[in-house]
Amino acid sequence: MPGSARTRWLAIAPGRVNLIGEHTDYNGLPVFPIAIDRDVRIDFTIADDPVVRLDSPLARFDPFAFQLKRPIEAASQGHWSNYVRAAARGLLEHGVELRRGIVGTVTGDVPIASGLSSSSALVVASALALLKANGATLPRLELAALMARAERFVGLEGGGMDQAACLHGVAGHALRIDFEPLRVTPVAVPEGWRWVVASSLVRAEKSGGAREAYNERARQCREALAGLADRSTDGMPAYRDLMAADDLDRVLRRARRTLAPVLFRRFRHVVTEGRRVAQAEVAVGDGDVRRFGHLMVQSHESLRDDYEVSTGKLDAIVEVALDAGAAGARLTGAGFGGCAVALCDDTTVGPVMEALVARFYQPRLRGPPVGRVVFAVEPSPGARVEEA
Numbered sequence: 001m002p003g004s005a006r007t008r009w010l011a012i013a014p015g016r017v018n019l020i021g022e023h024t025d026y027n028g029l030p031v032f033p034i035a036i037d038r039d040v041r042i043d044f045t046i047a048d049d050p051v052v053r054l055d056s057p058l059a060r061f062d063p064f065a066f067q068l069k070r071p072i073e074a075a076s077q078g079h080w081s082n083y084v085r086a087a088a089r090g091l092l093e094h095g096v097e098l099r100r101g102i103v104g105t106v107t108g109d110v111p112i113a114s115g116l117s118s119s120s121a122l123v124v125a126s127a128l129a130l131l132k133a134n135g136a137t138l139p140r141l142e143l144a145a146l147m148a149r150a151e152r153f154v155g156l157e158g159g160g161m162d163q164a165a166c167l168h169g170v171a172g173h174a175l176r177i178d179f180e181p182l183r184v185t186p187v188a189v190p191e192g193w194r195w196v197v198a199s200s201l202v203r204a205e206k207s208g209g210a211r212e213a214y215n216e217r218a219r220q221c222r223e224a225l226a227g228l229a230d231r232s233t234d235g236m237p238a239y240r241d242l243m244a245a246d247d248l249d250r251v252l253r254r255a256r257r258t259l260a261p262v263l264f265r266r267f268r269h270v271v272t273e274g275r276r277v278a279q280a281e282v283a284v285g286d287g288d289v290r291r292f293g294h295l296m297v298q299s300h301e302s303l304r305d306d307y308e309v310s311t312g313k314l315d316a317i318v319e320v321a322l323d324a325g326a327a328g329a330r331l332t333g334a335g336f337g338g339c340a341v342a343l344c345d346d347t348t349v350g351p352v353m354e355a356l357v358a359r360f361y362q363p364r365l366r367g368p369p370v371g372r373v374v375f376a377v378e379p380s381p382g383a384r385v386e387e388a
């Protein structure tokens with residue numbers, strides 16, 4: 001039996017910052033995130049009966065309980081229990097027997113609705129806690145793929161980046177994540193590369209307003225592929241097949257001729273971003289901070305102009321960070337608000353953070369920012385369960 005009823009456990013799941021490769025995962029193309037040193041934690045004991053009972057010290061997250069029996073119904077849209085329900089539902093549908101539940105408290109320091117994957121961290125922490133409670137294990141890749149499918153329960157047609165990054169984080173390493181099938185390759189980040197995360201002060205609630213805009217992009221990407229398939233006899237191509245073509249620019253020229261302008265722009269973002277991920281991985285290997293930074297800037301411009309998911313505030317953060325000496329900066333996560341990430345070194349990390357406070361936050365907040373709206377993050381280990 002997994003621990004006595006009184007043993008207290010801690011399921012710890014990190015957030016993530018995507019360094020490059022945005023809106024590529026659900027198109028089957030690679031991404032390049034890090035797991036970060038901020039996490040979601042479930043402090044729990046194992047229940048003898050199949051029930052999940054969780055609370056939070058934050059008043060806006062009201063306590064909830066549900067039975068671990070199929071079907072697990074969704075709570076109202078936007079309710080935080082849906083992420084825990086999603087994990088339980090995914091495990092049950094996968095055939096994992098959940099005879100025991102968990103009782104505990106959720107805490108964490110991943111900013112919420114900020115493109116840092118607090119939601120997937122909660123899903124993964126919940127899954128690991130339930131597996132621990134039932135003495136069950138799943139291979140990490142299998143669990144990551146399962147939780148990516150499970151999180152769609154909240155209505156976002158998301159890819160699999162977040163759950164994979166959360167489960168596979170390695171200290172000091174970025175993660176090249178490939179899809180179909182899911183694979184994770186840790187890539188050492190050169191000493192002295194520093195990452196600054198800056199909030200745009202606008203929440204991007206993927207269980208709420210940003211959901212439709214996100215899902216619309218996913219639909220447009222599929223439509224673009226279908227549009228290109230019309231003239232071929234080979235059926236529907238995959239983005240990966242198109243990327244494998246010797247001459248990507250030729251593919252782009254054909255797409256420009258064939259697709260409606262908005263679909264062409266979505267398409268151009270996806271394939272050029274796919275190419276940037278490959279180039280960024282080489283830049284990390286070469287320790288070429290300028291090259292990596294340049295690719296981040298190109299990524300941001302493409303997300304702003306072609307994918308149309310940036311905001312004036314995210315653009316302003318990128319501009320201030322670059323002006324203050326960052327090697328590169330871009331929005332991170334889905335966009336529509338949330339955070340930006342800047343690549344710095346030991347000499348620029350302080351000035352970039354100071355410039356953001358002076359030129360972005362103070363004018364907008366009419367005073368010094370309260371709480372941590374701009375902070376450095378480090379590539380960190382993945383999710384785990386420890387004895388509390």
Ligand code: NG1
Nearest residue numbers: 022023115116117158159161333334
């Ligand atoms: P964020 O913004 O962290 O919720 C979302 C998706 C990712 C990926 C990015 C855009 C989920 C849970 N997350 O991330 O899979 O598509 O947008 O690159 O669906």
